[in-house]
Amino acid sequence: MRTLFSENILSPAPTPVPQQNPFELLFPSTLSNASSSASVQSSPNQHEWLTQHWQNQQRAENDATNYGSTASSAPLTRRKGNPKLLFMGLRKSGKSSVQKVVFQKMSPADTLFLEPTTRIEKASLQSFVTIDTAELPTSLLASPPELDHHAVFSNMGAVIWILDVQDDYLTSIASLIETTVFLAEHYPRINIDVFIHKIDGLSEEYKYDTFREVRQRVQDELSDVGHADKSVSYYQTSIFDHSIFEAMSKVVQKLLPQLPAMETLLNKLCSTCRIQKAYLFDTSSKIYVATDASPTFLRDYEVCSDYVDVVVDIKQIYGWQQRDKTQAVEDGGEIGESMVTCDHSGDTYIYAREINDHLSLLCVMGKGSSADKRVLIDYNVSILQTALVKVFRV
Numbered sequence: 001m002r003t004l005f006s007e008n009i010l011s012p013a014p015t016p017v018p019q020q021n022p023f024e025l026l027f028p029s030t031l032s033n034a035s036s037s038a039s040v041q042s043s044p045n046q047h048e049w050l051t052q053h054w055q056n057q058q059r060a061e062n063d064a065t066n067y068g069s070t071a072s073s074a075p076l077t078r079r080k081g082n083p084k085l086l087f088m089g090l091r092k093s094g095k096s097s098v099q100k101v102v103f104q105k106m107s108p109a110d111t112l113f114l115e116p117t118t119r120i121e122k123a124s125l126q127s128f129v130t131i132d133t134a135e136l137p138t139s140l141l142a143s144p145p146e147l148d149h150h151a152v153f154s155n156m157g158a159v160i161w162i163l164d165v166q167d168d169y170l171t172s173i174a175s176l177i178e179t180t181v182f183l184a185e186h187y188p189r190i191n192i193d194v195f196i197h198k199i200d201g202l203s204e205e206y207k208y209d210t211f212r213e214v215r216q217r218v219q220d221e222l223s224d225v226g227h228a229d230k231s232v233s234y235y236q237t238s239i240f241d242h243s244i245f246e247a248m249s250k251v252v253q254k255l256l257p258q259l260p261a262m263e264t265l266l267n268k269l270c271s272t273c274r275i276q277k278a279y280l281f282d283t284s285s286k287i288y289v290a291t292d293a294s295p296t297f298l299r300d301y302e303v304c305s306d307y308v309d310v311v312v313d314i315k316q317i318y319g320w321q322q323r324d325k326t327q328a329v330e331d332g333g334e335i336g337e338s339m340v341t342c343d344h345s346g347d348t349y350i351y352a353r354e355i356n357d358h359l360s361l362l363c364v365m366g367k368g369s370s371a372d373k374r375v376l377i378d379y380n381v382s383i384l385q386t387a388l389v390k391v392f393r394v
């Protein structure tokens with residue numbers, strides 16, 4: 001792999017000139033039905049319109065919630081507020097390890113020495129939004145009377161059940177069913193995500209069989225107790241590869257009210273700049289908070305995720321003292337950016353751009369979007385950046 005960092009990786013991005021441009025981001029007229037003339041306006045206006053549209057939707061949703069009209073309408077509805085995750089599972093299944101590796105950057109090998117959890121442990125990750133996590137010790141799974149259910153579950157967005165496939169997972173499935181039934185009856189809006197964990201210990205063909213068996217058993221048992229309609233998501237995970245970050249990305253995304261706006265912006269950027277795949281990364285945890293609609297391949301995610309690591313390391317060594325970040329974003333200056341080629345033709349390369357302190361845009365560039373079109377790509381990314389900053393400022 002040949003790095004193509006420009007001679008000054010930290011050079012300010014070119015100042016966008018709001019003029020007609022062949023790579024300009026245009027929104028389909030369906031998005032602009034409400035303001036018919038807006039569909040032919042320049043892209044900065046259209047992004048502003050989209051942001052405003054999203055903000056209005058949010059306000060309307062808030063009003064509706066205040067009047068109680070949307071209460072518990074759909075279990076998987078994205079909730080307002082920060083993502084709140086509760087980790088549950090049997091003893092030694094890997095609850096603490098998952099949290100420490102993903103949110104606290106602990107090396108997977110160091111998880112060998114983690115102490116057992118004996119009480120509810122909470123943590124917060126300050127990022128583009130605050131992500132709250134909590135772990136329920138195994139001793140509290142049996143719902144002892146002293147457990148204050150309301151305090152534990154009322155604010156949760158998702159319960160992540162860690163199921164250790166290297167252990168006796170039938171017992172874990174029985175507890176999972178009990179918990180799911182309890183949540184379906186009392187807190188139907190909480191998402192249930194099952195991490196079929198420690199798959200690194202299984203052979204390739206056995207991995208998929210185990211995954212299918214667990215999923216089938218859970219679905220069958222839920223049907224037997226009359227909760228066949230309860231939606232449960234399953235992921236194969238291991239802390240020793242990228243699978244845990246990918247799974248956590250999907251869990252967090254389901255809880256982000258900003259997701260539709262981010263996806264629309266990324267889809268538009270990809271189609272306009274011929275980008276093969278675009279990810280919006282949370283720079284510190286390396287989970288991706290949004291991606292475009294094209295198919296996701298684990299390999300693309302792995303390359304981009306490793307690249308975030310490299311850029312962050314380089315930034316820490318050669319980084320710059322930023323003055324006011326918000327001002328920098330508005331000025332279009334002092335934004336970190338870099339590129340790396342993945343093949344000899346130079347057609348496939350990765351483009352990285354800092355959105356703000358916490359978010360980074362990583363794009364796998366496709367054919368027809370060669371590095372000499374860089375100025376145009378930068379211009380479009382600047383528009384996306386401004387729109388994203390506004391989305392998170394609501």
Ligand SMILES: Nc1nc2c(ncn2[C@@H]2O[C@H](COP(=O)(O)OP(=O)(O)OP(=O)(O)O)[C@@H](O)[C@H]2O)c(=O)[nH]1
Pocket residue numbers: 089090091092093094095096097098108110111112113114115116117118137138197198199200201237238239240
């Ligand atoms: N092979 C493998 N081992 C893992 C993985 N995740 C965690 N472990 C190991 O599993 C063991 C238990 O992990 P913990 O995180 O302490 O599990 P826990 O569920 O928090 O344990 P308690 O708090 O005691 O209930 C540790 O030795 C970890 O190194 C994984 O993905 N693969």
